[in-house]
Amino acid sequence: MSGDSRRSAPHVARNAGPIAQVLKGVLPERGLALEVASGTGEHALHFAREFPGLLWQPSDPEPAAVRSIEAWRVEAGLFNLLPALSLDARAAEWPVPRADAILCINMVHISPWAATAGLMRGAARLLEQGAPLYLYGAYRRAGVVTAPSNEAFDESLKARDPDWGLRDLEEVVAEAEKNGFGLENVTEMPANNLSVAFRRR
Numbered sequence: 001m002s003g004d005s006r007r008s009a010p011h012v013a014r015n016a017g018p019i020a021q022v023l024k025g026v027l028p029e030r031g032l033a034l035e036v037a038s039g040t041g042e043h044a045l046h047f048a049r050e051f052p053g054l055l056w057q058p059s060d061p062e063p064a065a066v067r068s069i070e071a072w073r074v075e076a077g078l079f080n081l082l083p084a085l086s087l088d089a090r091a092a093e094w095p096v097p098r099a100d101a102i103l104c105i106n107m108v109h110i111s112p113w114a115a116t117a118g119l120m121r122g123a124a125r126l127l128e129q130g131a132p133l134y135l136y137g138a139y140r141r142a143g144v145v146t147a148p149s150n151e152a153f154d155e156s157l158k159a160r161d162p163d164w165g166l167r168d169l170e171e172v173v174a175e176a177e178k179n180g181f182g183l184e185n186v187t188e189m190p191a192n193n194l195s196v197a198f199r200r201r
């Protein structure tokens with residue numbers, strides 16, 4: 001695997017620290033953490049280092065993303081970072097039979113709604129009672145004015161793909177509840193993002 005496959009997303013350097021702080025109150029101390037939509041793999045590297053009690057399983061459906069995650073992983077040589085899997089959240093079966101936590105960062109608004117619905121169904125299959133499902137990203141919220149930067153972001157997403165765009169948090173919560181998850185907490189994050197933590201009922 002060539003180091004040339006490594007991709008880098010500048011936002012990861014900014015948000016990985018604040019996300020890790022929230023995850024300290026969400027993730028179990030031990031077990032398997034499945035990351036859906038790992039993208040470049042830089043979050044996986046950061047969190048595998050930050051949470052050495054967890055086995056970190058990165059994944060993404062895009063072959064170039066899987067190559068990037070693998071290139072970072074091989075270079076880092078972290079004992080608890082597993083080889084990247086090809087995983088599409090919409091699939092009826094995922095290549096992981098169970099997990100103790102599932103995370104999905106910046107996918108819900110940058111994919112068709114079917115990906116979010118698939119994520120909730122898959123998380124319900126893999127997680128046992130009490131296990132967390134953690135989402136991070138930009139959302140609209142009832143009664144809260146969407147920041148101008150997020151309105152512009154929403155427009156740019158829809159210009160790239162009309163099926164993308166900021167989701168209403170209430171719709172995401174309803175989809176999670178339909179699949180057996182209860183909302184645990186919502187944390188405001190830098191740059192008008194939210195951490196949204198659910199637990200399997």
Ligand SMILES: C[S@@+](CC[C@H](N)C(=O)[O-])C[C@H]1O[C@@H](n2cnc3c(N)ncnc32)[C@H](O)[C@@H]1O
Binds near residue numbers: 106
């Ligand atoms: C904006 S990137 C976010 C990557 C990374 N989590 C981050 O925050 O840097 C969105 C990711 O969602 C992935 N994605 C899109 N549709 C998906 C699906 N149906 N199942 C799983 N991942 C998907 C893309 O391949 C891409 O890597």
